[in-house]
Amino acid sequence: MSAKTDKLLSILKLQPVVPVLVIDDAGSAVPLARALVAGGLKAIEITLRTPAALEAIRAVANEVEGAVAGAGTILNAAQFEEAVAAGSQFIVSPGTTQELIDVANDHEVPLLPGAATASEVMGLREEGYDVMKFFPAEQAGGAAYLKSLSSPLAGTMFCPTGGISLANARDYLTLPNVVCVGGSWVAPKDLVVRGDWAGITKLAAEAFALKG
Incomplete structure (x- = not known):
């Protein structure tokens, strides 16, 4: 297992649920991240789906004690570079391209690449990846599908994302992969x-409790 894989796993194992955030107002990023950290969710994925995303990542990385800021919805090398420059400690992509693999090889910041089929998983394994994002989880076959991959693709670990809620999170978290x-x-x-940070801390604490 590579040093980058170790680094990625150490981040993902901080908590059972990684918050996936779409931030429209960068001013809300710091109080939001503090609320999540207070509830036990330290690793935070901020998606590059809004113009405020990079500023939000920079603010969380610099100002929120205990937070591990990551960038999501990274689609190309330029976005990867921008996210790293903003302070991202991990990078998440919905799928995988050779361009992303190449830029990831040039950086110490680990990539969590997206895969949805056995062939995509096998391709990533050939590139040295053992940890992947399973996306879109529910739409791609859900926990039953992911369970069926655990035996033929043993040794591969996943962070399923997409359509997951408090109601079905345990279906995934009980899987060996x-x-x-x-x-x-x-x-x-x-x-x-509304700025209901206490409400978000409560939701974060409920999610963190899924660890048990």
């Missing part, structure tokens, strides 16, 4: 808009 899940339910848009 799942290290954690990604979820947006811990930071609902209405609570963020």
Whole structure:
């Protein structure tokens, strides 16, 4: 197992649920991240789906004690470079391209590449990846599908993301090939808009309790 894989696993094993955030207002990033960390969720994925994303990553990386800021929805080398420059400690992609693999090889920051089929998993294993994002989890076959991959593709670990909630997270977390899940339910848009940070800390604590 490579040093980068070790680094990635050490981040993903911090908690059972990695919050997947879409941040519209960079000003909310720091209080939101502090609320999540207070609930036990230290590794935080901020997706590059909004113009505020890079500023949000930079703020969380610099200002939130205990937070491990990561960047999600990375689609190409340029975004990878921007996310690393902003302070991302891990990079997440919904799928995988050779361009992403090549840029990841040039950096110490680990990549969690996306895969949804056995062939994609096998291709990533050939590139030296043992830890992947299973996306979109529910739409791609859910926990039953992922369980069926555990025997033929033994030794591969997944962070399923997409359609996962408090109601079905345990279905994934009990699988032998799942290290954690990604979820947006811990930071609902209405609570963020209202600035209900205590409410988000409560949701984060519920998610962290899934570890048991």
